[in-house]
Amino acid sequence: MTQTLFSTVRLGDITLRNRIAMAPMTRNRSPDGVPTDLNALYYGQRATAGLIITEGTTPDAGGRGYIDIPGLYSAAQVAGWRKVAEAVHAKGGRIVAQVMHTGRISHPDFLDGGSPVAPSAVAAAGDIITKAGPKPMPVPRALDAAEIPAVIATYGRAATLAIEAGLDGVEIHGANGYLPSQFLSTNANLRTDEWGGSVENRARFLLGAVAAAVAAIGPGRVGVRVNPGSTFNDVADTDPEATLTHLATALSGQGLAYLHLVGGAYSYDAAGIARRLFDGPLILNGGYDAARAEADIAGGRADVIAFGVPFLANPDLPTRLRTGTALNAPDPKTFYGGDAHGYTDYPTLAIAAE
Ligand SMILES: Cc1cc2nc3c(=O)[nH]c(=O)nc-3n(C[C@H](O)[C@H](O)[C@H](O)COP(=O)(O)O)c2cc1C
Structure with missing residues (x-):
């Protein structure tokens, strides 16, 4: 049977009422890393999505890289996320937390003066926006091999806390030049131990983080986001096709909720490789409109867009896509960053029609 954007779908243990996901988006509106009532209102407004993937959420104090991003490592954060989960569930939506350790994309200003950690002591090019304005990205401290298991374990703890908060699962952020993606990359990871060099070694951190989350909450509530070959945040990969091939293969056979490819220009057929080699649901993203989304669902290129x-900008996006509204x-x-303006005050159709 041909599927449409508005048919239901199962991602592991999570059943969605449609195939429209809200992509993860950092909004820098959670002071002290704790989700607020305003954050709950924002996500609740968007609960007609089949699945909401939250903004990047750090699993550990050492993973803070941006102003006022939320975390999932303290009781206060769990209480904040509980309000978000309740707001979304009250409207029949589903929501997973994107777990994002920013690694070297950070600054001592976010880390109580400490150094960001990374696979190797290689700074990313460019500036990071701190509360005092843009500052050059610092040279990170290379993680000692003996420390890495504890960093990986924070992904398992965050997954446990996500479920404790009433969220439906987690998405492990393995894309966009953050810590797992720094390990995957050939310019940010210069290690010669079992965490660097071959694609198997460079993938060990991300696959370990996924395994930690799976051990904590089961595979059917764990998704993974990747984009080998992206140069966002100054990462590079000399053979991204081999990296995605390895990841899609290694992530198969476990009953994971989904694999999620970030949108963008790839130098190879990333969506095709992911579809062919990963045996679970696939989410595609990037510059979609209703027609392209319907075509990719109907054509079986993806399970969810x-x-x-x-x-x-459109809290009622599924209704607008279904009705062809502007x-x-x-x-x-x-x-x-900022307040409710540009966050919870985008009009819905009902309001727009008044
Ligand atoms: C404001 C903003 C914040 C974003 N933050 C994240 C993030 O925290 N994690 C992530 O994986 N991607 C993030 N992205 C990327 C989006 O998830 C998505 O890949 C990108 O916007 C392309 O999809 P679109 O064309 O549908 O907007 C962000 C994008 C925007 C515009």
Whole structure:
């Protein structure tokens, strides 16, 4: 039977009412790393998505890399996430937390003066926005091999806390140049031990983080986001196709909730490789409109389509996609930080019709 964007789908243990996901988007509106009532309102407004993937959420104090991003390592954060989960579930939605350790994409200003950690002592090019303005990205401290299992374990703890907070699962952020992606990359990971060198070694950190989450909450509540070959945050991979081939193969056979490919230009057929080699549900993302999304679902290229910016600016995006209604224009000035403006005040169709 041909599927449509509005048919239900199972991602592991999570059943979605449609195949539209809200892509993870950092919004920098959780002071002290604790989700607020405003955050709960924002996610609740978008609960008609089949699945909400939250903004990147750090599993550990050492993983903070941006202003006012949320965490999942303290009781206060669990209480904050509980409000978010309740707001989404009250409207019949489903929500997983994206677990994001930023690694070298950070600054001592976020880490009580400490150094960011990374596979190797290689700084990312460019600036990081701190509360005092842009500052050059610092040279990170290379993790000692003996420390790595404890960092990986924070992913398992975050998964446990996500379920404790009433969330439906977690997405392990293995993309966009953050810590697991730094391990995967050939320019940020210069290690010669079992965590660097071959693709098997470079993938060990991400696969370990996934395994930690799976051990904590079961495979059917764990998804993984990747984009080998992306140069976002100054990572590089000399053979991204081999990396995705290895990851998609290694992540198969476990009953994971899903594999999620970040949108963007790939130098190889990433979506095709992921579809062919990964045996679970696949989420595709990046610049989708209704027609392309319907075509990729009907054609079996993906099981779910994730929308980022369109969902940020349209709390009722599924209704608009179904009815072919025009979309609100996003306001990039309010993407990263601020208050309710540009966050919870985008109009829905009902309001727009008044
Ligand atoms: C404001 C903003 C914040 C983002 N934060 C994250 C993030 O925390 N984690 C992540 O994996 N991707 C993040 N992304 C990327 C989006 O998930 C998505 O891949 C991108 O917006 C492309 O999809 P789209 O064309 O549907 O917007 C962010 C994008 C935007 C616009």
